[in-house]
Amino acid sequence: xxxxxxxxxxxxxxxxxxxxxxxxxxxxxxxxxxxxxxxxxxxxxxxxxxxxxxxxxxxxxxxxxxxxxxxxxxxxxxxxxxxxxxxxxxxxxxxxxxxxxxxxxxxxxxxxxxxxxxxxxxxxxxxxxxxxxxxxxxxxxxxxxxxxxxxxxxxxxxxxxxxxxxxxxxxxxxxxxxxxxxxxxxxxxxxxxxxxxxxxxxxxxxxxxxxxxxxxxxxxxxxxxxxxxxxxxxxxxxxxxxxxxxxxxxxxxxxxxxxxxxxxxxxxxxxxxxxxxxxxxxxxxxxxxxxxxxxxxxxxxxxxxxxxxxxx
Amino acid sequence: xxxxxxxxxxxxxxxxxxxxxxxxxxxxxxxxxxxxxxxxxxxxxxxxxxxxxxxxxxxxxxxxxxxxxxxxxxxxxxxxxxxxxxxxxxxxxxxxxxxxxxxxxxxxxxxxxxxxxxxxxxxxxxxxxxxxxxxxxxxxxxxxxxxxxxxxxxxxxxxxxxxxxxxxxxxxxxxxxxxxxxxxxxxxxxxxxxxxxxxxxxxxxxxxxxxxxxxxxxxxxxxxxxxxxxxxxxxxxxxxxxxxxxxxxxxxxxxxxxxxxxxxxxxxxxxxxxxxxxxxxxxxxxxxxxxxxxxxxxxxxxxxxxxxxxxxxxxxxxxxxxxxxxxxxxxxxxxxxxxxxxxxxxxxxxxxxxxxxxx
Numbered sequence: 001x002x003x004x005x006x007x008x009x010x011x012x013x014x015x016x017x018x019x020x021x022x023x024x025x026x027x028x029x030x031x032x033x034x035x036x037x038x039x040x041x042x043x044x045x046x047x048x049x050x051x052x053x054x055x056x057x058x059x060x061x062x063x064x065x066x067x068x069x070x071x072x073x074x075x076x077x078x079x080x081x082x083x084x085x086x087x088x089x090x091x092x093x094x095x096x097x098x099x100x101x102x103x104x105x106x107x108x109x110x111x112x113x114x115x116x117x118x119x120x121x122x123x124x125x126x127x128x129x130x131x132x133x134x135x136x137x138x139x140x141x142x143x144x145x146x147x148x149x150x151x152x153x154x155x156x157x158x159x160x161x162x163x164x165x166x167x168x169x170x171x172x173x174x175x176x177x178x179x180x181x182x183x184x185x186x187x188x189x190x191x192x193x194x195x196x197x198x199x200x201x202x203x204x205x206x207x208x209x210x211x212x213x214x215x216x217x218x219x220x221x222x223x224x225x226x227x228x229x230x231x232x233x234x235x236x237x238x239x240x241x242x243x244x245x246x247x248x249x250x251x252x253x254x255x256x257x258x259x260x261x262x263x264x265x266x267x268x269x270x271x272x273x274x275x276x277x278x279x280x281x282x283x284x285x286x287x288x289x290x291x292x293x294x295x296x297x298x299x300x301x302x303x304x305x306x307x308x309x310x311x312x
Numbered sequence: 313x314x315x316x317x318x319x320x321x322x323x324x325x326x327x328x329x330x331x332x333x334x335x336x337x338x339x340x341x342x343x344x345x346x347x348x349x350x351x352x353x354x355x356x357x358x359x360x361x362x363x364x365x366x367x368x369x370x371x372x373x374x375x376x377x378x379x380x381x382x383x384x385x386x387x388x389x390x391x392x393x394x395x396x397x398x399x400x401x402x403x404x405x406x407x408x409x410x411x412x413x414x415x416x417x418x419x420x421x422x423x424x425x426x427x428x429x430x431x432x433x434x435x436x437x438x439x440x441x442x443x444x445x446x447x448x449x450x451x452x453x454x455x456x457x458x459x460x461x462x463x464x465x466x467x468x469x470x471x472x473x474x475x476x477x478x479x480x481x482x483x484x485x486x487x488x489x490x491x492x493x494x495x496x497x498x499x500x501x502x503x504x505x506x507x508x509x510x511x512x513x514x515x516x517x518x519x520x521x522x523x524x525x526x527x528x529x530x531x532x533x534x535x536x537x538x539x540x541x542x543x544x545x546x547x548x549x550x551x552x553x554x555x556x557x558x559x560x561x562x563x564x565x566x567x568x569x570x571x572x573x574x575x576x577x578x579x580x581x582x583x584x585x586x587x588x589x590x591x592x593x594x595x596x597x598x599x600x601x602x603x604x605x606x607x608x609x610x611x612x613x614x615x616x617x618x619x620x621x622x623x624x625x626x627x628x629x630x631x632x633x634x635x636x637x638x639x640x641x642x643x644x645x646x647x648x649x650x651x652x653x654x655x656x657x658x659x660x661x662x663x664x665x666x667x668x669x670x671x
Binding site: 097098105120123125 | 378
């Protein structure tokens with residue numbers, strides 16, 4: 001395991017400090033003590049400058065790939081579904097909230113970058129005890145949250161420039177999104193359906209990532225009277241009268257079922273025009289670098305009858 | 313046939329020998345699976361290195377380095393927690409089946425699991441923030457404390473409900489436990505309705521049980537609750553044996569029936585409460601391990617209780633070793649594996665006997 005960075009050490013790469021043998025013997029103990037932080041730095045600098053990263057959380061992994069640091073990733077969690085090669089080429093340390101300390105440590109990481117929800121806390125504590133630094137990344141589903149996430153990850157992997165460039169790109173995307181949103185004259189009334197087991201819709205109310213995404217796409221969430229992911233009754237669904245249904249497909253083969261096969265859905269305005277929008281789950285709700293694109297796609301689909309002029 | 317030729321004392325000695333042999337075999341199995349558990353893991357630490365680290369730690373020599381951390385801070389506390397919890401779940405299962413004189417009894421019957429689960433759900437959903445001021449700065453957060461307290465309080469309440477003029481009706485306790493279980497299920501449903509995405513996932517993983525995140529603090533926290541229980545259990549063996557004839561018969565044999573009931577329920581509540589608090593819900597061990605041993609060696613609690621503790625510990629340690637190596641570096645929830653490992657063995661034993669369940 002590589003030594004952790006000591007406070008006062010510079011992150012910048014510079015010429016390694018060489019201490020030759022004879023000089024060492026002549027140093028008094030006090031000098032050696034004073035010089036030890038320097039030696040510590042030197043050993044760090046002489047070591048391979050790249051990290052061995054375990055990336056916990058879909059958005060974190062996505063950001064690391066966008067920063068070009070994919071080669072430094074040695075392990076990802078099971079929610080790291082994009083890019084697809086992440087789970088194919090990296091070790092899978094399991095579900096984000098159910099990590100095993102030894103499993104993570106077996107990859108011999110120097111750095112763990114984890115989304116806020118990662119756990120259990122005792123596993124993370126053991127990983128830290130083993131001398132691996134853990135960087136926690138906010139989960140907040142907003143434009144500001146994404147920018148903060150990118151900055152935190154970029155700082156952790158010593159790539160502030162690429163991080164700033166990525167933030168600028170994302171902010172530009174959000175700016176274009178806002179401009180397009182301003183041209184939406186009639187916001188679509190949308191309902192986000194997470195799952196549809198036996199015709200019982202589980203929908204996204206206030207405080208969910210789905211609610212945040214609908215807002216970004218300029219739509220009105222007809223389930224905003226609910227908080228969190230909640231089942232919606234048939235009558236509640238008919239009363240909500242959504243113009244469009246938004247659903248997710250979970251990876252290849254996980255096609256969403258047809259909501260209009262159920263009577264309550266068939267009675268909504270959405271059914272009249274068969275407006276169901278199905279998008280990839282992580283793209284839609286991951287709140288990573290691709291979010292402005294996802295919001296723009298969703299906006300274009302939701303407001304297809306209006307001129308929104310969405311350019312990719 | 314030769315057994316028939318022996319006189320009574322020889323017969324007793326032979327039975328004792330056979331039981332000693334079984335206990336020794338189980339102890340050997342436990343040592344074996346413990347060593348395998350210490351030696352296996354996502355990190356490749358060679359067995360010789362594991363033994364060297366252990367020897368160094370035992371002799372008080374300074375140990376450091378990554379291997380030592382893995383062995384001493386990750387695997388060893390996890391092994392000890394697995395041993396304690398496995399032993400507690402299986403032996404309290406034997407206690408419950410003896411007390412209720414029912415082969416389907418498990419430690420959860422006295423409400424301890426339902427109470428702990430309910431309290432855990434409340435703690436997860438209402439949050440450490442709400443409960444933290446009550447509990448203070450504990451090293452392991454509010455969840456285990458809440459679960460433990462919930463289990464104990466529920467058992468106490470059921471005991472009070474089932475006790476009239478100093479006599480506890482086991483049947484009333486069983487029925488009250490069923491009613492409370494239904495109520496707890498309903499309230500837990502309400503909590504899962506109120507919970508957000510994160511809390512719901514915490515809830516579902518907690519209910520699957522896991523030894524991940526085992527620390528020395530947790531081992532230290534459960535030991536005072538589980539170890540005395542294990543040590544006290546042999547003293548109940550005679551009483552439970554007599555109870556298998558019926559309460560009145562046991563009373564006429566000079567067994568202090570009420571005291572045996574009260575002590576048994578207390579021990580189960582304390583040991584299972586601590587286990588559930590530290591590792592969540594781990595099913596199957598409590599109900600099936602005593603059955604396996606009854607099929608092998610009969611229903612005498614003098615043998616059944618210690619043997620259950622040994623086999624329960626071995627089963628849980630084995631399940632945990634599989635849980636953390638089969639999908640390494642990821643982990644499976646242990647509740648899935650206790651059943652996957654234990655159930656086929658149990659079925660095989662039943663089929664081989666063809667005699668059905670003996671109690």
